[in-house]
Amino acid sequence: MFVHPSSHAFEPFKYTTLEDLKNELKRLSIPLPISSFTENLSEAIQSKHLIIPNRLSIQPMEGFDANLNGSPSDLTFRRYKRYAKGGVGLIWFEATAISEDCRSNDHQLVLSEDNVNDFKQLTSLIRDQCDRNLELLGFKNRCCLILQLNHSGRYSKRNGNKYPIRAYHSDELDSAISVKRKDGVIISDDELKEIEEIWVRKAILAKESGFDGVDIKACHGYLISELLSSFHRENSKYGGYSLENRSKLFLDIVTQLQNKFRKDSDFLITSRVGVYDGIPYPTGFGVKSIVNDNFPASIDLEEPVELINKLYDLDVKLINITAGNPHYKGHITRPYDVPVKGGKLPKEHPLFSAYRIIYLTSVIKSLVPHDMIIVGSGYSYFRQFAGNLASGVIQKGMVDICGFGRMSFANPEFAKQIFQGKTIDKTKSCISCSKCSQFMREGKSTGCAVRDPEYRNKE
Numbered sequence: 001m002f003v004h005p006s007s008h009a010f011e012p013f014k015y016t017t018l019e020d021l022k023n024e025l026k027r028l029s030i031p032l033p034i035s036s037f038t039e040n041l042s043e044a045i046q047s048k049h050l051i052i053p054n055r056l057s058i059q060p061m062e063g064f065d066a067n068l069n070g071s072p073s074d075l076t077f078r079r080y081k082r083y084a085k086g087g088v089g090l091i092w093f094e095a096t097a098i099s100e101d102c103r104s105n106d107h108q109l110v111l112s113e114d115n116v117n118d119f120k121q122l123t124s125l126i127r128d129q130c131d132r133n134l135e136l137l138g139f140k141n142r143c144c145l146i147l148q149l150n151h152s153g154r155y156s157k158r159n160g161n162k163y164p165i166r167a168y169h170s171d172e173l174d175s176a177i178s179v180k181r182k183d184g185v186i187i188s189d190d191e192l193k194e195i196e197e198i199w200v201r202k203a204i205l206a207k208e209s210g211f212d213g214v215d216i217k218a219c220h221g222y223l224i225s226e227l228l229s230s231f232h233r234e235n236s237k238y239g240g241y242s243l244e245n246r247s248k249l250f251l252d253i254v255t256q257l258q259n260k261f262r263k264d265s266d267f268l269i270t271s272r273v274g275v276y277d278g279i280p281y282p283t284g285f286g287v288k289s290i291v292n293d294n295f296p297a298s299i300d301l302e303e304p305v306e307l308i309n310k311l312y313d314l315d316v317k318l319i320n321i322t323a324g325n326p327h328y329k330g331h332i333t334r335p336y337d338v339p340v341k342g343g344k345l346p347k348e349h350p351l352f353s354a355y356r357i358i359y360l361t362s363v364i365k366s367l368v369p370h371d372m373i374i375v376g377s378g379y380s381y382f383r384q385f386a387g388n389l390a391s392g393v394i395q396k397g398m399v400d401i402c403g404f405g406r407m408s409f410a411n412p413e414f415a416k417q418i419f420q421g422k423t424i425d426k427t428k429s430c431i432s433c434s435k436c437s438q439f440m441r442e443g444k445s446t447g448c449a450v451r452d453p454e455y456r457n458k459e
């Protein structure tokens with residue numbers, strides 16, 4: 001049972017020792033396990049053919065630094081080379097558009113028949129460097145590279161202008177990104193069917209590009225994620241009361257891909273799934289169907305669990321769990337101390353926001369078959385103590401692998417620091433200042449304005 005402690009008001013991160021952090025968690029009655037040891041993070045994990053060398057991962061982080069044809073630029077290569085040196089066993093590549101007309105930024109990566117060789121160069125270099133570094137750190141298994149494929153849906157842009165491609169109308173979601181009903185479109189069922197075919201084609205290209213697997217992105221309010229909550233999409237095979245309809249595009253893509261790759265079981269079909277949007281019914285997924293509920297809405301994981309179990313039946317053995325719609329309210333997805341410009345501080349304590357996402361992931365972990373490998377999100381907020389938390393939650397069986405987003409921008413060698421020194425370097429840590437999100441909002445290339453000289457003075 002998850003109880004929202006309304007009395008726990010916002011306070012920024014101020015803990016200088018592990019004891020300070022533990023005491024604050026105790027004061028807030030947040031049952032997060034913090035371990036003094038981190039050795040378990042170097043253990044490999046296996047499900048069937050898939051072996052991941054250790055328990056730390058880079059989460060997908062859009063860099064918006066691709067060339068205009070969608071291929072990786074020098075800056076993209078730079079980001080991934082930094083990750084490859086860092087010692088993680090799993091690099092989850094950022095949201096890559098399935099076509100140019102569903103990008104959220106003109107400089108988003110797009111995988112196409114024309115630039116597949118550029119992606120091949122990227123994966124081959126990153127795999128070499130990552131494997132070499134893993135070997136130096138004493139790991140026996142090879143790194144795993146996953147590509148996230150996405151349709152930006154409501155958050156698409158064309159020629160730099162917002163062009164929402166919606167599953168359904170929501171004035172609330174429109175106003176969160178300052179668009180009007182007349183802007184953009186509601187996508188038709190025929191167009192969704194076309195998207196299914198494009199997605200499958202691009203997933204096949206991801207394999208050709210040298211990735212170990214492909215993520216059919218289903219989170220953060222983008223197209224597939226929005227469809228999961230399209231209760232009020234009318235006269236459509238993809239909307240309405242039944243989860244079967246709302247998950248149709250998602251599961252049709254996965255089914256087609258599993259049929260295609262069945263003979264070649266080494267290539268992974270996976271997904272980053274948003275299990276709780278936080279937005280009240282009927283606009284959110286993973287929420288109770290209470291009319292007039294408040295944000296953050298009451299949690300109901302029945303449908304997300306059903307969906308993930310269906311994915312398991314379709315042979316999906318690796319899942320990345322996240323929550324929230326960062327375009328609506330960011331703290332559910334990425335707890336912070338400072339909001340983006342013009343944004344508000346949340347009404348809840350950020351340690352509580354961080355706990356929510358870890359709790360949601362642990363519930364999923366406990367209700368799906370044990371050999372489904374679960375990657376968890378939202379650890380960067382814990383800064384130099386994140387390794388101690390990761391170790392604790394893995395020890396308790398709440399998750400299998402801990403993924404780091406903003407920390408990877410700030411301090412891509414966080415994993416190496418844990419493996420070598422047992423703790424993340426405080427002076428290099430993410431400080432949850434939202435500057436990387438601010439870059440994103442402004443349509444700029446993203447990175448850490450505090451820790452990475454490449455992005456300093458770019459604000």
Ligand SMILES: Cc1cc2nc3c(=O)[nH]c(=O)nc-3n(C[C@H](O)[C@H](O)[C@H](O)COP(=O)(O)O)c2cc1C
Binds near residue numbers: 059219405437
């Ligand atoms: C600048 C920026 C870009 C992001 N890009 C992606 C992305 O491409 N795909 C995705 O699933 N999540 C993306 N996210 C969300 C992160 O992967 C992650 O879930 C979030 O930052 C919380 O994890 P953290 O606390 O480790 O940062 C992005 C977040 C930020 C701040």
